Amino acid sequence: MIYETQPTASHYVDGAYLEDTDGTPIPVIYAATGARIATVHAATPAVIDRALTAAARAQSDWARLSGRERGRVLIRAAQILRERNREMSVLETFDTGKPLQETLVADAASAADALEYFGGLAGSLTGEHIPLGGDWAYTMREPLGVCVGIGAWNYPTQIAAWKAAPALACGNAMVFKPSEVTPLCALKLAEILTEAGAPAGLFNVVQGAGEAGQALISDPRVAKVSLTGSVPTGRKVYAAAAADMKHVTMELGGKSPLLIFEDADLENAVGGAILANFYSSGQICSNGTRVFVQKSVKQAFLARLTERLKGVVMGDPLDEATNFGPMVSEAQMRIVEGYIAKGVEEGARLVTGGKRAARDGFFLAPTVFADVTDGMTIAREEIFGPVMAVLDFEDEDEAVARANATEFGLAAGVFTRDISRAHRVIGALKAGTCFINSYNDAPVEMPFGGVGMSGVGRENAKAAIEHYSQLKSVYVRMGDVEAPY
Ligand SMILES: NC(=O)c1ccc[n+]([C@@H]2O[C@H](COP(=O)([O-])OP(=O)(O)OC[C@H]3O[C@@H](n4cnc5c(N)ncnc54)[C@H](O)[C@@H]3O)[C@@H](O)[C@H]2O)c1
Numbered sequence: 001m002i003y004e005t006q007p008t009a010s011h012y013v014d015g016a017y018l019e020d021t022d023g024t025p026i027p028v029i030y031a032a033t034g035a036r037i038a039t040v041h042a043a044t045p046a047v048i049d050r051a052l053t054a055a056a057r058a059q060s061d062w063a064r065l066s067g068r069e070r071g072r073v074l075i076r077a078a079q080i081l082r083e084r085n086r087e088m089s090v091l092e093t094f095d096t097g098k099p100l101q102e103t104l105v106a107d108a109a110s111a112a113d114a115l116e117y118f119g120g121l122a123g124s125l126t127g128e129h130i131p132l133g134g135d136w137a138y139t140m141r142e143p144l145g146v147c148v149g150i151g152a153w154n155y156p157t158q159i160a161a162w163k164a165a166p167a168l169a170c171g172n173a174m175v176f177k178p179s180e181v182t183p184l185c186a187l188k189l190a191e192i193l194t195e196a197g198a199p200a201g202l203f204n205v206v207q208g209a210g211e212a213g214q215a216l217i218s219d220p221r222v223a224k225v226s227l228t229g230s231v232p233t234g235r236k237v238y239a240a241a242a243a244d245m246k247h248v249t250m251e252l253g254g255k256s257p258l259l260i261f262e263d264a265d266l267e268n269a270v271g272g273a274i275l276a277n278f279y280s281s282g283q284i285c286s287n288g289t290r291v292f293v294q295k296s297v298k299q300a301f302l303a304r305l306t307e308r309l310k311g312v313v314m315g316d317p318l319d320e321a322t323n324f325g326p327m328v329s330e331a332q333m334r335i336v337e338g339y340i341a342k343g344v345e346e347g348a349r350l351v352t353g354g355k356r357a358a359r360d361g362f363f364l365a366p367t368v369f370a371d372v373t374d375g376m377t378i379a380r381e382e383i384f385g386p387v388m389a390v391l392d393f394e395d396e397d398e399a400v401a402r403a404n405a406t407e408f409g410l411a412a413g414v415f416t417r418d419i420s421r422a423h424r425v426i427g428a429l430k431a432g433t434c435f436i437n438s439y440n441d442a443p444v445e446m447p448f449g450g451v452g453m454s455g456v457g458r459e460n461a462k463a464a465i466e467h468y469s470q471l472k473s474v475y476v477r478m479g480d481v482e483a484p485y
């Protein structure tokens with residue numbers, strides 16, 4: 001037991017914890033030490049069946065409530081999450097290794113924001129009245145049914161809530177499968193939803209890797225799948241869902257550009273580049289990992305960046321003075337080390353970092369490469385670790401063209417004092433989520449998602465409602481029916 005509020009079993013099904021030790025054991029490793037802190041079991045077919053049966057039953061009753069009644073439960077869950085922010089944050093730190101300094105503000109807090117936001121919206125979900133000159137039509141916004149959420153490991157609480165909150169607000173039920181790397185936090189969210197008044201079966205959590213995910217997606221009781229994960233997984237999940245014409249949301253990876261012009265406020269630009277590459281030790285999908293810096297300010301940018309990186313405090317993630325944690329797993333650390341080696345091999349200049357820290361756990365120093373060129377592996381592939389690639393450019397058109405030369409399109413950012421240029425550049429960049437003189441802000445009121453290979457659909461904001469509901473159109477004739485015979 002790592003913490004007194006640690007979940008008490010592997011799964012949460014039909015309003016209660018559930019164990020089935022026939023499932024393959026999955027070790028839960030604390031990234032800061034490498035120690036095993038818990039073991040969960042992958043869901044057996046019996047567990048998956050129980051979860052889907054419970055969800056289908058709960059959904060039909062839940063959909064009959066008014067939106068305001070549903071919203072009240074979500075808002076109560078948001079309040080409980082906020083009251084328990086510290087214990088949820090500690091659990092998130094154990095699950096991911098992210099520093100408590102971060103988890104206290106970015107994880108359960110964002111989950112609470114989502115539950116509160118969609119709880120507030122639930123009562124206002126309506127259709128429209130369409131006058132047709134005598135006859136008329138109306139639309140009704142209906143839930144999809146049972147939705148499946150599949151999560152990545154970087155933000156386990158936030159990802160579960162960003163999917164559950166709009167799904168439940170619209171009258172759906174959910175079966176959520178966390179990443180096998182971070183199985184703990186979603187279980188606590190399920191517990192809190194029950195405490196807040198969600199009926200048994202409305203939000204279920206089952207563990208497992210890809211096999212469990214595929215079993216959920218291919219079940220005929222499932223109407224929609226929302227995945228947060230990598231592009232290769234997205235292809236498989238999208239294909240499986242398409243076979244039965246299921247709705248999808250795909251929140252996938254990226255290799256996002258951050259453009260820094262010579263007229264930018266340098267201090268803010270350096271701060272933005274730090275947030276775009278090193279927060280959560282670089283394990284954020286929307287990170288601006290291709291940092292295009294205008295040649296005239298490149299030296300000043302690199303000098304100030306190197307200076308500010310001296311402020312990194314790597315250490316025990318539970319110590320609130322620590323601001324830089326480990327990679328989530330040994331496997332992820334090895335992947336990132338492989339990319340660092342590739343960067344050196346392909347001729348990028350290592351400015352700082354590039355090494356493991358001399359301590360237990362999966363710590364890698366924040367790493368900056370300069371003189372990176374577009375063809376290098378570290379400029380093309382998502383690394384998902386603390387590795388910044390700095391590329392230089394001469395002018396705006398060149399920077400935009402090179403920024404867009406990628407199959408991804410999750411996010412993009414620009415730092416400039418020229419307001420016209422800021423909007424012109426953002427208008428030309430192919431990305432779903434953009435930032436001007438900022439980076440990586442993710443308020444729940446703003447739609448979040450990507451274009452191209454980075455995804456389909458949007459999370460958060462009113463936009464998410466479109467992805468968790470469908471319209472029924474009803475034509476109403478006010479007079480007699482005229483038929484030709
Ligand atoms: N766009 C976003 O909002 C967003 C947010 C966070 C992370 N990500 C992306 O997630 C990736 C990192 O997370 P990861 O390593 O956990 O990703 P991953 O693709 O390896 O796994 C994601 C989830 O999919 C499951 N899965 C794997 N194979 C599956 C299959 N065949 N069928 C069904 N489910 C399957 C995994 O068990 C896990 O729960 C990065 O690419 C990152 O950019 C995207």
Ligand SMILES: O=CCc1c[nH]cn1
Pocket residue numbers: 154155158283284285286440441442
């Ligand atoms: O990791 C992707 C989602 C996200 C972006 N910012 C915070 N969370």
